[in-house]
Amino acid sequence: MWAGCLLGWGLAATAAGRPAREAYAAPEVDRSFALSAAAVVRSRAVLPLAAAALVCPLSALLLGVGTGAAGTWALFGLAVAPAWAAAVLRGAYRPEVDWAGPVVSTPMGVVPAGVGATLLQGPDVGVVGSLPLLAALVTGGPTLLLAAVQAGWSLLLAAAVLAHLGGRRPRR
Structure with missing residues (x-):
């Protein structure tokens, strides 16, 4: 189940990240905005976050339909977004x-x-961010405490990635 969630969420993430990848390949697009590099990165996060906030809870809801805790699973899916x-x-x-x-x-x-290391940048954050989901699957289902841990862990990873990317020098 965990691998299926990772695969589905990874595919949805790839589709939502296409505009940001194209903008990174053509940096003149980002330079046309009167925004700092950190603000541009934050603005590029809006579409992927919206897509993940839709796909992750829906798939987690489907995961929880047979367990009787569909709402907790959906909350858990929202926390991983x-x-x-x-x-x-x-x-x-x-x-x-x-x-x-x-x-x-x-x-x-x-x-x-070294192409493998380059291609793993991105999915590695999603996999590490989904580790509490693995814990929920192994322990028999999510609890509100585990959903809170998932939300905190996801927000911490997202803040670290935004801080890292926002502090990078723009590509020339």
Whole structure:
């Protein structure tokens, strides 16, 4: 169940993060706004947060329909939404793959060394942010205390990602 939630939420996050990724690839778009770099990153978080706040509770609600605690599951899904919005932004603002360095030959062609670490930036925050969900699944269901822990953990991760991305130098 946990892997299914991660996969579904990751796909929804990828779709919601597309505009932020395109804006990162074309930084002149962000420079046209009279906003600081931190404010631009925060504004880019609105769409992913809205999408995650819709998808995560609905899927968690479906998870909880058979348990009799559908409302608690939906609350739990809402609590994980900030972590997935942060994952979207971290993935959107990850550096481009560096083709100037050494490459590794694979059956599908050459790829830059270290491409796996680059591609994991973003989903790693979502997976770490969803660890309380794994605890809820293992212990038999969410409690209000575990939902509060999930909300606090998600908000902490989201604040850390926003602070990190907002303090980065804009791409030239």
